[in-house]
Amino acid sequence: METNSYPLVKAFYSPAQEFGLPVPATVKIPGFEAGHPAAPPINEGYVFMPEKLRDILAFWQSSEKALKIIGDPATGKTSLVEQFHARLRWPLYKVSCSPGTESRELIGQFFPTADGSLKWVDGPVLRAAREGTSVLLDEYNVLEPGESTGLNMLIEGYSIVIPSTGEVVVPAAGFKVFATENSVESSLSVVGRNVQDVANDDRFMVTTASYLPPELEERAVVNALVGDGVSPDVATMIAQQVVKVANSVRAAYRTDKSGVMTKPMTTRSAIRWARLVRRFANVNDSDGPMVYALRRAFQMNAEMDAVVTEFTRAALGTGTNGQP
Ligand SMILES: Nc1ncnc2c1ncn2[C@@H]1O[C@H](COP(=O)(O)OP(=O)(O)OP(=O)(O)O)[C@@H](O)[C@H]1O
Ligand SMILES: [Mg+2]
Incomplete structure (x- = not known):
């Protein structure tokens, strides 16, 4: 993943037009000009549930850094986060978590180059933190608890030092972390979900997903x-x-x-x-x-x-x- 390769130009969008919210068309909220490769494509057919939109907007406009959306399979967790970003043309780096996902893949690591030297490459969480954009950690609770704990500093908005280079990265304003997960208590047969540690859980604002009325x-x-x-x-x-x-x-x-x-x-x-x-x-x-x-x-x-x-x-x- 290359760093800082695409310009982010501010633009303003109408929540009435983009989300169907009952607010005057003159009300605008900030987003970016269309075209960033990480901004999800718009699904015109997507229907926003007012209660879910209220929670995600409250989070968006707060100083909270991390939001977790919990719910049964296919209740619209991933698509809510995606379509919210799509309408604001806002970059969303998506990670499909697996039991083998390591925090260094999420933050960044050195890769060998053709000339034999090593080059630091930002992972999706660090990239979003640098840009002040968003990252989605999908199926968050399949991560090993030790790996999610490795994200604690960034999720709370603290700067981190990249150990091998000494570089200090301060998360830019606008940096947000979204996590989706199937409930561990779900009556549905969803296997392989971990309970994350309390310290990590505590860093998230939470909301739930449910079927559309x-x-x-x-x-x-x-x-x-x-x-x-x-x-x-x-x-x-x-x-x-x-x-x-x-x-x-x-x-x-x-x-x-x-x-x-x-x-x-x-x-x-x-x-x-x-x-x-x-x-x-x-x-x-x-x-x-x-x-x-x-x-x-x-x-x-x-x-x-x-x-x-x-x-x-x-x-x-x-x-x-x-x-x-
Ligand atoms: N509000 C909605 N409007 C339109 N389509 C929707 C909506 N919610 C869900 N869907 C449809 O249901 C599918 C499943 O939604 P989504 O992938 O967001 O669920 P999920 O909760 O993330 O599922 P999983 O637990 O399997 O990851 C979407 O691809 C979309 O086709
Ligand atoms: Mg999903």
Whole structure:
């Protein structure tokens, strides 16, 4: 990773336009001119949940350095951070943490060059600290606790000395650290999550992620379909059915004591299902195209399949052959 290679030019954006916030269009918040390679691409179909936006904006405008977003799989943790930065055209260095990720990869290390000498290369956390931009440590709690502790100084905004060069790096104003994680207590089978040490946890402001309420999830599905060229009417019809089933699956998952419902249906799966409904619209299957698409969008064992197929028929008002 090269350092300081791309100019950051301040620009101002309207939260009303970018996030759909109910504030006058004249209100602007700072971001950067478009074009920085680390600024995430905008997903026009992304729907901001007002409560989550409130938390992330409060963090953004505070002097806090680090925010952790905790939630079940696919509740929109990563995409919230990404789309927030996308709308401000703000660089976000993303790290997908793994059990083998070491703090020196995150901060920086020496690499050999062609002439045999060693060259210091900033890692993503140090780079963001130098620039006053953001870093996202995705799946933070798969990091070994010892490695996350290595980040404590920077996460709190203190300067650090690069041991091998003696250089002092003071985090620039605007430096922010985002971490996302699946809850260690999650009832979902998420394996390999570590409990970080108290000192490290204590450095983070925290918020949670949850599924979108039905009307917003429908909007997210409609946006994805319309983005694929589906007419708004058809997209709305498919979105309502898919979101209804997704919520039935979630409710059944929460109350199921028998172990049949092994997982909830995520927004990711709901969007995939909606897209496949269109693709398989003409499939001649005994269970009908909606169930055919469901089985290709969402992996289930036979028992759960039977339950979700019933939910789908109920949402569609169809009989066992997929016909009304
Ligand atoms: N608010 C939203 N608007 C539009 N799409 C959304 C929204 N939230 C989630 N999605 C969809 O769901 C997918 C999963 O979201 P995301 O990757 O942000 O979840 P996550 O909580 O980070 O998941 P994981 O635990 O698997 O890392 C996204 O790629 C997007 O397609
Ligand atoms: Mg994620």
